[in-house]
Amino acid sequence: MKRVVITGQGTINPLGRSVAETVEAMREGRCGIGPLEFRDVDRLAIKIGGQVKGYDPETEFNRQQIALYDRFTQFTLLAAREAIAQSGLRFGGELAARSGVVLGTSGGGLQTSDENYRSVYEEGKNRVHPFVVPKLMNNAAASHVSMAHNLKGPSFTVATACASSNHAMGQAFNLIRCGMATVMVTGGSESMLCFGGVKAWEGLRVMSKDACRPFSANRNGMVQGEGAGVFVFEEYEHARARGAEILAEVIGFAMTSDAADIVMPSKQGAARAIRGAMQDAGVPxxxxxxxxxxxxxxxxxxxxxxxxxADVFGAHADKLMISSTKSMHGHLIGGTGAVELLACIMALRDGVIAPTIGYEEADPECALDVVPNEARDAKVDVVLSNAFAFGGLNAVLALRAA
Amino acid sequence: MSDVADKVIGIIAEQAVLDKGDVSMDQTLDDLGIDSLGLVESIFAIEEAFDIQIPFNANDPAASEFDISSVAAIVKAVEGLVAEQHA
Structure with a gap:
């Protein structure tokens, strides 16, 4: 089996417009969650989120492109551009044919759906823009990345709600590992922060009105975010032969299904995924x-x-660090695992562990070292990234320092 | 029985897949076999039926201002919210 390394990373999210800005915000424990700004927000009970503020598509794309790119596609393209530029790869000939794109998203072009439903139902219009379908489809982002960078190999989109990105990156990992591709551009994107998107989540009664405080006893729900994270996964020998800078190695992946409940998580399902990722990686x-x-x-x-x-690691659970960066950027749903992988790579490369901010009160049911409120310097060799989706679909990645 | 009680019991009975006559005031949602999803659905149905806002966060149902400890408690809480709305 081939080894798989990461040679590029890119992002746009509530913490920054690039990896450098995001990593700096994570080191400083900065919060990107604030008041939501969009039409009809006054009709929502939940008025906060991790929104990408001050973003003007016209500075990044021309009018024809904007007509085709939903916000989730725009985010993806920006993140992919940064990641591929860092990798130094240019795709042509045989390499283009052996390189693809696999991305996660949950809502796809939800903003496009929202705007156009509003126009036909609320405003009574009988005609919509001709590109509504190619703009809203879940695979639009993956397709546009393939077109922008000439990626002609296996390309598709994975939708497993909050685990979409991790499932996507797991597919990328395995495609390269088994020799089906040399390079995979992978990660995920989400942009659900519009009236319909937040209204739907509100209905479930699991959203916080004030802050995302993971593991804190006084936590009161999730906060949504938006953005994208994109990585270049590359076959190790290929990366080495061209002298590429290796950011980290992907060493294991596992996915499990709870087969139990459409919204309630299962300890067993999560534990099996965590254990599976380590077995796949072959690390103790x-x-x-x-x-x-x-x-x-x-x-x-x-x-x-x-x-x-605690179940999987036994006594070692008290020695490892576990933090949730959702406290800073919110829950990016189908894009969340990708943005969170940036914190994993930061831990491996820079020896800085991103904090769980907003932590106020210890919870005996979350009695682990959650790196409360302040980033910490620590040398780590192996890290995991957890994602557990609604529907009981779990995906865990294991990474090792390069 | 008040109109409010009658409607609330109707909603709970529907969620529990029972006849209204089989729901009694002292029962809990657990007794009726209503899980967390069923509870969120019931609250939605009650809000729609009475055009009220129920303060409820599924992260900690016990800490919400809305008492869901029994059918009687839910009826009382809804009566309170309906009265507030007409005040």
């Missing part, structure tokens, strides 16, 4: 120094996740 439990938690800030997720980690 003691090697894991940091886990980027799913850590949504809901009562149910955080205690279940901590119990799963």
């Amino acid at each position: 439990f003691e090697a894991v120094g940091y886990i980027n938690a799913h850590g949504t800030g809901t009562a149910a997720n955080d205690k279940t996740e901590c119990a799963a980690v």
Whole structure:
């Protein structure tokens, strides 16, 4: 089996417009969550989110492109551009044919759906823009990345709600590992912060009105965010031969299904995924120094996740660090695992563990080292990234320092 | 029985897939086999039926201002919210 390394990373999210800005915000424990700004926000009960503020598509794309790109596609293209530029790769000939794109998203072009439903139902219009379908489809982002960078190999989109990005990156990892591709551009994107998007989540009664406080006893729900994270996964020998800078190595992946409940998480399902990722990586439990938690800030997720980690790691659970960066950027749903992988790579490369901010009160049901409020310097060799989706679909990645 | 009680019991009975006559005031949602999703659905149905806002956060149902400890408690809480709305 081939080894898989990461040679490029890119992002746009509530913490920054680039990896450098995002990593700096994570080091400083900065919060990107604030008042939502969009039409009809006054009709929402939930008025906060991790929005990408001050973003003007016209500075990045021309009018024809904007007509075709939903906000989630725009975010993806910006993140992909940064990641591919860092990798130094140019795709042509045989390499183009052996390189693809696999991205996660949950809502796809939800803003496009929202705007156009409003126009036909509320405003009574009988005609919509001709590109509504190619703009809203879930695979639009993956397709546009393939077109922008000439990626002609396996390309598709994965939708597993909050685990979409991790499932996507797991596919990218395995495609390269088994020799089906040389390079995969992977990660995920989400942009659900519009009236219909937030209204739907409001209905479930799991959203916080004031802050995302993962693992804190006074946590009261999740906060949504938006943005994208994109990575270049590359076959190790290919990267080495061209002298590429290796950011980290992807060493394991596992996915499980709870087969139990459409919204309530399961300790067993989560634990099986965590254990599976380490078995796949072939590393002992003691090697894991940091886990980027799913850590949504809901009562149910955080205690279940901590119990799963305690179960898998036994005594070592008290020695490792586990933090949720959702406290800073919110829950990017289908894009969340990708943005959170930035914190994993920061831990491996820079020896800085991103904090769980907003932490106010210890919860005996979350009695692990959650790196409260301030980033910490620590040398770690192996890290995990957890994602546990609604529908009971779990995906965990394991990374090692380059 | 008040109109409010009658409507609330109707909503709870529908959620529990029971006849209205089989729901009694002292029962809990647990007794009726209504889980967390069923509870959120019931609250939505009650809000729609009475055009009220129920303060409820599924992260910690016990800490919400809205008492859901029994059918009687829910009826009382809804009566309070309906009265407030007409005040």
